[in-house]
Amino acid sequence: MNDKKPVDFDSVESRRSSASMRRMTPARRLYYFLGLPLLRLINWALLKTYRYQPVIGAEHAEALLRDNTVTAPCYWHQHHVVCSAYMRSWLHRGYKLCFLISGSVDGEVPERVARSWGAEVIRGSANQSGALALRDQQRMLKDGYSIVTTADGPRGPKYEFKSGTVLMARIAGVPIVPIACAADRAWYLNRWDDFMIPKPFARVVVAVGEPYLVSRDVKLDEIEPHRLAVQRRVMSLMEQCEQALGKDTGNQT
Numbered sequence: 001m002n003d004k005k006p007v008d009f010d011s012v013e014s015r016r017s018s019a020s021m022r023r024m025t026p027a028r029r030l031y032y033f034l035g036l037p038l039l040r041l042i043n044w045a046l047l048k049t050y051r052y053q054p055v056i057g058a059e060h061a062e063a064l065l066r067d068n069t070v071t072a073p074c075y076w077h078q079h080h081v082v083c084s085a086y087m088r089s090w091l092h093r094g095y096k097l098c099f100l101i102s103g104s105v106d107g108e109v110p111e112r113v114a115r116s117w118g119a120e121v122i123r124g125s126a127n128q129s130g131a132l133a134l135r136d137q138q139r140m141l142k143d144g145y146s147i148v149t150t151a152d153g154p155r156g157p158k159y160e161f162k163s164g165t166v167l168m169a170r171i172a173g174v175p176i177v178p179i180a181c182a183a184d185r186a187w188y189l190n191r192w193d194d195f196m197i198p199k200p201f202a203r204v205v206v207a208v209g210e211p212y213l214v215s216r217d218v219k220l221d222e223i224e225p226h227r228l229a230v231q232r233r234v235m236s237l238m239e240q241c242e243q244a245l246g247k248d249t250g251n252q253t
Contacts, residue, residue: 036109036112039109039113040116046081046197046198049200050082050198050202050204051203052204052206053244055205055207056205056237056244057207057208057209057237058208060177060208060210061090065090065093065095068094069174069175069211070144071175072146072147072148072165072168072172072174072175072176072177073087073147073148074148074150074151074161074165074177074179074230074234075178075179075180075181075234076150076151076152076159076180076193076238077150077152077153077154077158078193078194078195079179079196079238080110080150080195081195081196082183082206083179083180083206084114086179086206087099088117088119091117096144097119097146097148098119098120098121098122098140098145098147098148099111099114099120099147100122100133100137100148100149100150101114101122101123102123102153102154103124104154106154120145122136122140122147124136134164134167134168137172138168138171138172141172141174146174149164149165149168151165151230155192158192158194159234160231161227161228161231163223163224163227166223166227166230167223169213169214170214170215170218170223170226173216175213176213176214176230177208177209177212178209178230178233179208179209179237180207180209180234180237180238180240181205181207181238181241182204182205182245183199183205183245184204184245184246184247185199185203187199205244205245206241207238207240207241208237209234212229212230214226
């Protein structure tokens with residue numbers, strides 16, 4: 001008789017990487033409980049100082065918000081601070097969003113922040129729980145939620161658009177919405193994505209691209225050209241943002 005406890009695949013613990021030794025210990029739970037309010041306060045204070053420039057491609061966003069179109073917004077992991085704040089402005093206008101966040105311990109804080117905004121969250125990654133995350137995404141899309149992804153996350157390589165977002169959008173028949181940003185002054189963390197935190201009072205610009213639809217008729221072995229096409233669109237939007245700020249695209253300060 002098998003007494004082994006069945007795996008709960010809806011639990012985030014079942015979606016953590018088996019290669020990582022980090023787990024949600026009582027001490028780490030206390031650390032997050034005490035540190036999260038401070039982190040949210042610092043983030044709120046920083047965002048309030050930014051000098052936002054007009055959104056490039058605002059007409060694309062307005063059309064989606066007006067028609068309440070279910071989509072798959074995506075941006076680089078590096079741009080999460082600014083672009084997630086921009087996504088929050090969509091939430092304030094009644095747009096239903098669901099963020100795809102890594103199942104790792106590092107995803108606990110982003111999940112709590114997103115839920116505090118009123119967004120839904122799916123935990124998972126292409127490496128450990130791709131099928132489960134894809135299943136959950138399809139459920140949320142059917143319920144009218146747009147799925148927000150950092151398309152090169154959670155481990156990169158930087159600026160390489162993962163096929164998972166394209167596959168999700170193809171199956172659901174929803175358009176991918178490329179988004180990018182830039183800041184004239186920022187800190188870049190020493191990690192795989194060069195995570196960007198604009199400095200206080202930085203000028204910040206966001207760009208929204210034209211929705212890109214991958215037809216359900218596209219075969220799985222024909223996904224690659226579409227992946228590359230969306231990747232180029234996000235890169236192009238990032239360059240437009242940097243040019244709008246008069247910034248050298250090769251500089252990160």
